[in-house]
Amino acid sequence: MYAERLAQLWSVENGLCFGRIDRALPSGADGAPGGAGGVNGPPAGDAAAGDAGTSGADTSSGPAGAGEGGAVPAAEARLYIGRIGLSDDDQERLLVDWRAPVAQPFYRATAASPAGLALRRHIRTRNRRVIGLDDDLFDIDALAEADRSTLNGEAALLASLAEHRTGRMRDIVATIQAEQDRVIRSGLPGVLVVEGGPGTGKTVVALHRAAYLLYTHRDKLSRGGVLIVGPSSTFLRYIGQVLPSLGETDVLLSTVGELFPGVTAEADEPDEVAALKGDARMAGVLARAVQDRQEPLGAPLELRVDRTTLRLDRRTVDSARTKARRSRRPHNQARRVFTRAILAALTKQAAKHYGADLLSEADVADLRAEIHAEPAVRSAINRLWPYLTPQRLLRELYADPARLASAAPELTGRERDLLRREPDAPWTPADVPLLDEAAELLGEIEESALRGALRAQEEESEEVRYAREVLAILGMEGVVDAAALAERHREDAAHLTLAERAAGDRSWTFGHVIVDEAQEVSAMAWRALMRRCPARSMTVVGDLAQAGTAAGPRTWAEALDPHAAGRWRLERLTVNYRTPSAIMDVAADALAAVGPGLEPPRSVRQGDEAPWSLRVDDLAAALPGVVAAEAAALGQGRLALIVPAALAERLAPLGVTGPEGLDAPVAVLTVAQAKGLEFDGVVIAEPAAVLAESPRGPGDLYVALTRATRRLGVVHTTDLPPFLSRLTPRRETGRA
C-alpha cells in the first residue's frame, strides 16, 4: 500500500499544483478575493505552491487569508488545484484534485460565463519552483464574443501549445478547455462518442476522462479497471505516460491485435483481406464453421467393447447432436451432452445384450464407464464432436477450401479465395477478433477434461492434442501435470497488477472501455470489444474523415447500433490545438476531397511557417538533404518523414522506424503508423503514392497533413494531387 502511494506521489510530482481559483464575492463584501494582495498582488500563496506537497505552508497564506467576511466560506474562497488532492496533518485541504466537483470552475469559466470566479491563475512550475503565472481576470469586456465563449486560460494554453514536442503525449490537466471538460466529466453509463477533427484533443480528453472516471467512480471501476484500445503499439507508447502522470495505473492499454492472450498477431496482409475478415458476415461464417465440426455419421460404426459388438448408427448420432445443440452451450461444453447421449444409447444396447433386468444400477454405471474407456468409442466421439481451440478452428477453416465453401456460402468465390492461407501462416491483427469470436462459440474446456486428456496421452487423442495446444498457448509445453500448473497459475495471479491480470484473461470484463481512432475498428472487432464491456460503459473517440482502412464503419450508428442502440450519445470537439491554421488551410482542401460539406476544426494558432512543396527528380537522392535541413530548422523538435508503405523499407535509413521512432529526432513512418501521433515538423514523401495506396481515398493524406505542430513540407517526383495546390512551391533543389 505504501509502495503504491509512494509511486503515485512520485509520478504526480512534476507540476503537482498548477492552478488557483478565487471565487467572486457577493457585492458589498469586504476585500478582494485574493486577500491582501488581491488579484494583481504578489503571488503570496503561490510561493508555497512551489513547495506543494511538502508542507502545509500554503494553508496559512492561502485560503485562510481569503474572503473574510464574504458569503463564501473562507476556506472555499480560494482553492489550489492539483494533480491529486492533499491535506495537511490537521486535515486542512491544501490541494484540490482536478477531478473534484469544486475544481470544475477552473475549467469551465470563460469571460462570457465566469462560473462564479473572480480569478483563475495558472501556475507553472519546474520541479518545486514556480516559474510563471498567468491570470485570467473575469471582467474582460475587451474580448471578442467568439474568444470569450471558447478559449479559457488563453495565455497558459498558448504557452503550453508552443512548447516543442518530446515524442510523448503530455497531460493537459492545467489547460483543459471548457468543451473538453464537458466530455471528460460526462456521466459513466452508456457509450459516449467523441468526434472531432485532427488535433482537437480527442485522445488526450479520452485519457483525462479515464482518470476522471477512475476518481469519481472508483467503487464501480476498481474491480474491472479501464481498457484503452489504440491503433498501434507506437501510439500506445506515445500516450502511455499520460495516465500515470495523473496518478492512475489500473489501466490496460492494448491494440485490437493484442486482445487475445497467447496470440501475437503482427503479420501484415492486404487491406482488402483485413476488411473481409472484419466484415460482420464473418460471425455467421464462424458459427457455421463450428457447426460443421459437429459431424454426422456416415456408415454405421461397429464398436467392440469387452465381448460384445455395439453398433453406433446415424440416427443415434443425429439425436445426440440435436440434444447437445439444444443445450445452447458453447461447442466444447456441449460435447459433454453429446457424449452422455451417445454413451446412454450404447449402454442401453449393451445392457440389452446382457439382459437389462439382471443388472443393478451400479452394474449399468460400470458398464457405461467401461464403454467410455474404450479407445474405439473415444475416438468415434472425438471425430464426431472434437474438442477445438479457436486457433485450430480458424487455421483449418482457412486452409481447406471445402470447409470454407460449406461455412461461407454468403461469400463470393473470390472472397473465399482471399481468406485462403497456409496452416502455419502467422496471425494478423484482423484474425484476432475472429479468434475471439471462435473462443466465444467454442467455450472453455473443463479442467477435468484437460487433466483426463493428459492422463490418457498415450492414446494421442484429440484431447491430448487440445491439451498440448492449450499448454503451448500458456507457454507451458513440456510440463504435463495440469492440476499443478493450474494451482501455480492461481498463486501467481495474486501478485499480478489488475492490468496484468486483465491482459492475460480473455474473458475479463472492464468497468469502462475507451476506443481510440475508432473509425478504424471493424465490425468483428466491435463485437470483441463489446464482449469486454457488457455494461456498455464506453468512450469511443474518432474522426470518420480520417478513416484509413476499408474495414472501419461509415457512420457511428453502423458501428454502435448493433450493440448499444439508443444507448450512445455524440459530443463534438471543434477547436484544433495542434495544427496551425497555415497548415490547416491545406488540410482543409484535402478534407473537402474526402467528402463535401465536412467541416475542418478551427485552429487556435496561426503559425509562422508556410507549408511548402518541392518537386525533385530523384526522391531517394533529394530526401536526405531535405530531412537534414528540416531537422536543423526544428532545433530540439521532432520530425516525422511520412512515406508511402511501398517506399517504407527503402526510406527507412533516413530515420528511426517503429515505436523507437518516437524517441528519435527523425521518425520514418507510414500513415497507418503515424495515426494519432504528432510532431513539430512533418515531411511527406510522394503524396500521390500515399493517395494511390489508400483504400479510403484522401483520408490518409488528410491524416498525414495534420500531424505537424509547426512545419510541413511535401517532396514529390510526380504531379501533386490537385487538392495540395495551396502549398508554396519551393524552387530550391533537393539540397534545401
Ligand SMILES: Nc1ncnc2c1ncn2[C@@H]1O[C@H](COP(=O)(O)OP(=O)(O)OP(=O)(O)O)[C@@H](O)[C@H]1O
Ligand atoms: N486543452 C489543451 N491544452 C493543451 N494542449 C492541448 C489541449 N487540448 C489538446 N491539446 C494538445 O493538442 C494536441 C492534439 O491532441 P490529441 O492528439 O488528443 O488530438 P486528437 O483529436 O486525438 O487528434 P487526431 O484526430 O489527429 O488523433 C496534443 O498535443 C494535445 O496535448
